[in-house]
Amino acid sequence: MRQKIMDNLFKKIAELKEKNEEAYLSIVTKTKGITSCREGAKMLIFPDGKTIGTIGGGEVEFEIIKFVKERKIEKPQTYTFNLTGKSIKNTNSEAIDINSICGGIVEVFVEPLNTKENLYIIGGGHCAVQLSEIASKCGFFVTVVDNRKEWATREKHPYAQRIIISDFEKITETIELKQSDYVVIMTPKHNFDKEVLKQLVNLDLKYLGMMGSLHKVKEIFKQLKNEGIGEEKLKKVYAPIGFPIESKTPEEIAVSITAQLIAVKNNIKEIEFSSNPLLK
Incomplete structure (x- = not known):
């Protein structure tokens, strides 16, 4: 099932590239501690909030979709989601605190696709x-x-x-x-x-x-x-x-x-x- 979802995701990316239609690829690049996200998980997000694939669900996925809908992400960006309840230091990305019982840290890379006029x-x-x-x-x-x-x-x-x-x-x-x-x-x-x-x-x-x-x-x-x-x-x-x-x-x-x-x-x-x- 996971492979089928990934095949559909990459097929859709190819279709979007052919038509130059806007979308955003999100990839979990790092996890630490307890979290529902899996490193390497991918999700394609459309401007209206619709998605293909998943990066694990929960608050992290909700926030990433919210960013795409509400922000104008013009260049690749990494977001660090802090679910520990403690401050984190030495991160080169935008850090977002989330109230959660998971207690982990998740880094998600978001890349805008097809940005040509x-x-x-x-x-x-x-x-x-x-x-x-x-x-x-x-x-x-x-x-x-x-x-x-x-x-x-x-x-x-x-x-x-x-x-x-x-x-x-x-x-x-x-x-x-x-x-x-x-x-x-x-x-x-x-x-x-x-x-x-x-x-x-x-x-x-x-x-x-x-x-x-x-x-x-x-x-x-x-x-x-x-x-x-x-x-x-x-x-x-x-x-x-x-x-x-x-x-x-x-x-x-x-x-x-x-x-x-x-x-x-x-x-x-x-x-x-x-x-x-x-x-x-």
């Missing part, structure tokens, strides 16, 4: 080929979405982590977006930019950008406002996309966009970083 590139053309490479090398988990089979390929986008073939009119049915996600709209010949933006503009995203000239952006914004999209929503769109560095080639455009993505990731939100005409 998700970047969805809607449209897989020449600029997207360069963007998928540069953004991936800069630490983004890149998904390319296109309705053309000849462009939605591993050959065209060898650096993308995922490639999806989808109708642009059904983007929200194809991908499930979260508040922490980044989306770049660059559909072929801009034919579907408006349709994609209309689907996404009301979502709460970390970054939503659309490629195109200032004239094109103004026209699309005008059409969307006439269709009932509020101006405050449109003000949040990075359009024209990227930093204004007079970029011309697909490579230069990809650099300008990636730089803007990194600025947003690092919480640099000055108004000059967006060319949105509604902010002028």
Whole structure:
């Protein structure tokens, strides 16, 4: 039974890695005295508190799950749980006292998995080929979405982590977006930019950008406002996309966009970083 649980845990970790979905791996690294925890025990914890596996149950497991749900654990961390009722010294980890009849000490290592930012590139053309490479090398988990089979390929986008073939009119049915996600709209010949933006503009995203000239952006914004999209929503769109560095080639455009993505990731939100005409 224990081996089956471990097999399920590692299988789930592989699935989560493929999708870049958040989870936390906890491992009991040391025990001393009487405790229900076993050294080497592993448990996978999801942000909502659900788990696969166990590190022994009891108060230690309860506290670890609580930490994951309530804290933003951004890097590997070791926690020392003191169940003895006495103070402990010389620990290089965060020490937590727990009232318990067990009387032992437990060290648990917690590692966040899949911490890359998700970047969805809607449209897989020449600029997207360069963007998928540069953004991936800069630490983004890149998904390319296109309705053309000849462009939605591993050959065209060898650096993308995922490639999806989808109708642009059904983007929200194809991908499930979260508040922490980044989306770049660059559909072929801009034919579907408006349709994609209309689907996404009301979502709460970390970054939503659309490629195109200032004239094109103004026209699309005008059409969307006439269709009932509020101006405050449109003000949040990075359009024209990227930093204004007079970029011309697909490579230069990809650099300008990636730089803007990194600025947003690092919480640099000055108004000059967006060319949105509604902010002028």
